[in-house]
Amino acid sequence: VSETKSLGEFERIATFFAPLAAPEALGLTDDAAVMAPTPGFEIVLTTDTMIGGVHFFPDDPPDLIARKLLRVNLSDLAAMGARPRGYLLASAWTRDTGDAWIARFAEGLAADQKLFGAPLFGGDTAATDGPIALTITAIGEVEAGKALRRSAAQVGDEVWVSGTIGDAVLGLRVRKGEALGIVDASATGLLARHQLPTPRLALGRALVGRARAAIDVSDGLAADLGHICEASGVGAEIMADRVPLSPAARAALGAGKTDVAELVAGGDDYELCFTLPAGATPPDTAAAGIACTKIGRIVAGAGVRLLGTGGREIALRRTGFRHF
Amino acid sequence: VSETKSLGEFERIATFFAPLAAPEALGLTDDAAVMAPTPGFEIVLTTDTMIGGVHFFPDDPPDLIARKLLRVNLSDLAAMGARPRGYLLASAWTRDTGDAWIARFAEGLAADQKLFGAPLFGGDTAATDGPIALTITAIGEVEAGKALRRSAAQVGDEVWVSGTIGDAVLGLRVRKGEALGIVDASATGLLARHQLPTPRLALGRALVGRARAAIDVSDGLAADLGHICEASGVGAEIMADRVPLSPAARAALGAGKTDVAELVAGGDDYELCFTLPAGATPPDTAAAGIACTKIGRIVAGAGVRLLGTGGREIALRRTGFRHF
Numbered sequence A, B: 001v002s003e004t005k006s007l008g009e010f011e012r013i014a015t016f017f018a019p020l021a022a023p024e025a026l027g028l029t030d031d032a033a034v035m036a037p038t039p040g041f042e043i044v045l046t047t048d049t050m051i052g053g054v055h056f057f058p059d060d061p062p063d064l065i066a067r068k069l070l071r072v073n074l075s076d077l078a079a080m081g082a083r084p085r086g087y088l089l090a091s092a093w094t095r096d097t098g099d100a101w102i103a104r105f106a107e108g109l110a111a112d113q114k115l116f117g118a119p120l121f122g123g124d125t126a127a128t129d130g131p132i133a134l135t136i137t138a139i140g141e142v143e144a145g146k147a148l149r150r151s152a153a154q155v156g157d158e159v160w161v162s163g164t165i166g167d168a169v170l171g172l173r174v175r176k177g178e179a180l181g182i183v184d185a186s187a188t189g190l191l192a193r194h195q196l197p198t199p200r201l202a203l204g205r206a207l208v209g210r211a212r213a214a215i216d217v218s219d220g221l222a223a224d225l226g227h228i229c230e231a232s233g234v235g236a237e238i239m240a241d242r243v244p245l246s247p248a249a250r251a252a253l254g255a256g257k258t259d260v261a262e263l264v265a266g267g268d269d270y271e272l273c274f275t276l277p278a279g280a281t282p283p284d285t286a287a288a289g290i291a292c293t294k295i296g297r298i299v300a301g302a303g304v305r306l307l308g309t310g311g312r313e314i315a316l317r318r319t320g321f322r323h324f
Helices: A009-020 A023-028 A060-078 A099-116 A167-175 A182-195 A199-208 A221-232 A247-254 A261-263 B009-019 B024-028 B062-079 B099-116 B167-175 B183-196 B201-207 B221-232 B247-252 B261-267
Strands: A033-035 A042-050 A084-092 A119-128 A133-143 A157-164 A215-216 A233-238 A270-275 A292-299 A304-305 B033-035 B041-051 B085-095 B122-127 B133-143 B159-164 B214-216 B233-238 B272-276 B291-299 B304-308
Touching: A009 A099, A009 A119, A009 B272, A023 A033, A023 A084, A023 A119, A033 A084, A042 A060, A042 B085, A042 B133, A060 A084, A060 A099, A060 A133, A060 A199, A084 A099, A084 A199, A084 B133, A119 A157, A133 B041, A133 B085, A133 B133, A157 A221, A167 A182, A167 A247, A215 A221, A215 A304, A221 A233, A221 A261, A221 A304, A247 A261, A247 B261, A261 A304, A261 B041, A261 B272, A261 B291, A292 B167, B009 B122, B024 B033, B024 B085, B024 B122, B033 B085, B033 B099, B033 B122, B041 B062, B062 B085, B062 B099, B062 B133, B062 B201, B062 B214, B099 B183, B099 B221, B167 B183, B167 B247, B183 B233, B183 B247, B183 B272, B214 B221, B221 B233, B221 B261, B221 B272, B221 B304, B247 B261, B261 B304
Parallel strands: A042 B122, A084 A119, A119 B041, A233 A304, B085 B122, B233 B304
Antiparallel strands: A033 B041, A042 A133, A042 B033, A084 A133, A157 A270, A157 A292, A215 A270, A233 A292, B041 B133, B085 B133, B159 B272, B159 B291, B214 B272, B233 B291
């Protein structure tokens, strides 16, 4: 594909996107996709937009932009306990977006839709005079009546989180060229967490019928647990020393380049935060694909408190992920 | 609502969008919507984006922008024979987009989602430094295996179209301040066709099990019939004097301000173009909500030919609606 050449709209669809299409896409030559849900399942629908200069840097690799866009949508399905079925892509490219950029973008989609079992159902392409604007709508399904909700937390539940927290916000700082006092390999790992999050789909499925409330960590652990609290009419306490940190985040913490308040406020981790009845155990790591850590509990009241050693409260910071 | 005030993201959702939410939206406080399809039906999914400065003028009334965005999506459902169930909205507003603009935008959605029975299922709000970028994903359903397709036209079928053709492209010229040699009331009517198309949902439903191929006229009658031809491996002939025109379009034609080639090339009419077996009659106007006109036939070969008096071929123009 030439770096400068620009195919027409229909040729771009045929060249780059038709190979990604599911049978439900009807060859991308119809007005809409048609999907038969699995009997006994309900449809789960979510949409997320990424804008150049806001959600990604204009010079980020196009394949990583595509993969992150798909993954943040799949993460919402994971938080509902749904399994992916497919996705729609609405893209507005600039007149300078060449075919080579789009080819790499489509390569990223191809890799991830195979990995996660979510092929292309359809979409729309448009032009813009502004930054690139990309929207994916992800379609999944979950056993009828079994979707995980934010509103089901109960006082006495224990709060769990998957993986490690705060890597993505540190990765964003790496992307901006900040020194975190850590070795290059660690910085690269943090950057990867920022650019290429992993939707916890297997964990979400394993939590169906087991977890009370669930959410994915997109706004930041404290903010997202706050969403559970608000929807459930409860409060929560997080034990700071229980928050699971990666070796790289621990190193940055040890170097004095971050603190736990930043890590629990940072967005984009795309781990799952969920509550279980007291004493219940999370799904096996083998089944869920990721380890989970008990970090606190649901209490009466409202809001999230972060507690340090001896129960001393640590002030929470507002997340940076409020768009207005 | 203050003209200058700007609520936060969550407050905007609660104030302007929560009142639009369907039960499937789970109060807009979860990660995704959950929808149970009607037994025996399949899900139909489509997405369309509108960008400020490309698909609408930045100073267009926000309620009309909202309604057109929803309607062009519903038109795709109509073309598949589907009935609407709901929609997702992904919006990227600028930092200058005040609450008053968004309040009017939401008023437009409220009016149309009631009119067409398609409530809000969920969405996403983001910020952009560029033009406003708006994407709706419409969700509908159709009897399993019965979706209308572009690919089912057969040689010998007759080609039909609903309503009148070319009004929207003339309305766009009115919007640009061009004089079309017609009275003001006619110009206002054409502008309304451009700004507020009507998705032919009742007609689409009535065509299920009756039409062979169908499409909605978004790229222009000739181009969209061309899509049917390409998908079906056939050609088509349109009789120029059969193309249904509004009195306003006839007046502009009589004033020498347009020609039939422009009218069949113009996009945004959102009528349905469909084929029926020869001799079959379209649904009653009363049932379909709109009159239909037989304009030509499907022939062997490829491509669309526009035929004038005595079978003389009239050169087709490329549609202006190619985004790249």
